[in-house]
Amino acid sequence: MLMMQPPDATERVETVEDGARWRAVTARDRSWDGRFVFAVRTTGVYCCPSCPARRPRRRNVSFFTGPGAAEAAGFRACRRCRPRETGAADARSAVVTAACRLLAEDRDQPWRLGALAKEVGVSPRHLLRTFKDALGVTPRQYADARRMAAFKGRLRGGDSVTGAMYDVGFGSSSRLYEDVQGRLGMTPATYRRGGRGMSIGYTVTDSPLGRLLVAATDRGVAAVSLGDSETALEAGLRKEYPQAEIHRDDAGLQRWVALVLDELAGAKPRPDLPLDVQATAFQHRVWQELRAIPRGQTRSYAEVARRLGRPRAARAVARACASNRVALLVPCHRVVATGGGLGGYRWGAQRKQALLEREQTKAVPRKRRAGRSEP
DSSP states (O other): OOOOOOOOTTTOOOOHHHHHHHHHHHTTOGGGBTTBEEEETTTTEEEOTTOOSOOOOGGGEEEESSHHHHHHTTOEEOTTTOHHHHHHHHHHHHHHHHHHHHHTSOOSSOOOHHHHHHHHTSOHHHHHHHHHHHHSSOHHHHHHHHHHHHHHHHHHTTOOHHHHHHHTTOOSHHHHHHHHTTTTSSOHHHHHTTTTTOEEEEEEEEETTEEEEEEEOSSSEEEEEEESOHHHHHHHHHHHSTTSEEEEOTTTTHHHHHHHHHHHHTSSSOOOOOBOOOOOHHHHHHHHHHHTSOTTOOEEHHHHHHHTTOTTOHHHHHHHHHTOOBTTTSOGGGEEOTTSOOOOOTTOHHHHHHHHHHHHHHHSOOOOOTTOOOO
16 A cells, blocks of 8 residues: 655645745744644644744645644644634634624614624624623624714714714614613713713712712712712712712702612612713623622622623723722622632722621521520
């Protein structure tokens, strides 16, 4: 039986494409990973272009379009660069990049998930999962965030609300104001003026954790802050909303203050108060996850990131917690560091510790003693 011998270098016809691939291999160019793999006849192994292993002689190298083709030819994957994993990651990245490019296009109608998935060549379910893994939001949430960012940019540039609304793809004013709620934190016209003319009422009262400030617009709660000094809390509110008209309103906010204090005391279920705060799509998802943490329990930043489908986004979760302006209503104090440490807290580590101790104490039911009835 005759064995096929690898062709000698003098017999090989080097194509322009092979030349570019070999240059990528010798340079360990990571930008070529996922576009091809190279196999070494003397070792029987195939690698991605950026593999850190020692470079073989050119005459012993063959190129393949991907891991499947290399394995069909009898080569096995390199254990150092793991080309199968690299290729899969790059393929997912290519899908997300292509989808983002399409979502960024100007269209009369928004993309539907099925049509978008068909355009990038994957199933709707695969696109949804891949997109959320990569960016932490769905394609629709990504498109909404882009549209809102474009809308805000046009307002800052001096466009009228109506003109900006139609230019960025909002089909109606009702859809615009629906998206604005909880994202813009104020009406579009007010935002266009940098917040000037926005009216915020506030009050400051005592609480078991020091002074408590509650501020609200006619749309919802804009701030809940904890501190030692009423003057410092008021200054913080004015710094947060420098162009707004801020006034004291003890009587008007009495009911909402009572609900916040009830939440602190654990006397009633968490109040579902309307919020009027700005948030990105990712911050909004984090805050929703925080509001789902039961009283008396905690989650680590890493756990919250995993629940959002973004296991590597623990730091982004921590930043979203630090951006929270409504203490207690969005319970960022229930998120702690991995390993048991408290982690950060906008209103002080001592208050965070006190809050957790209060909640955990009230969450543990008293046991009945044998032979005795409850008093």
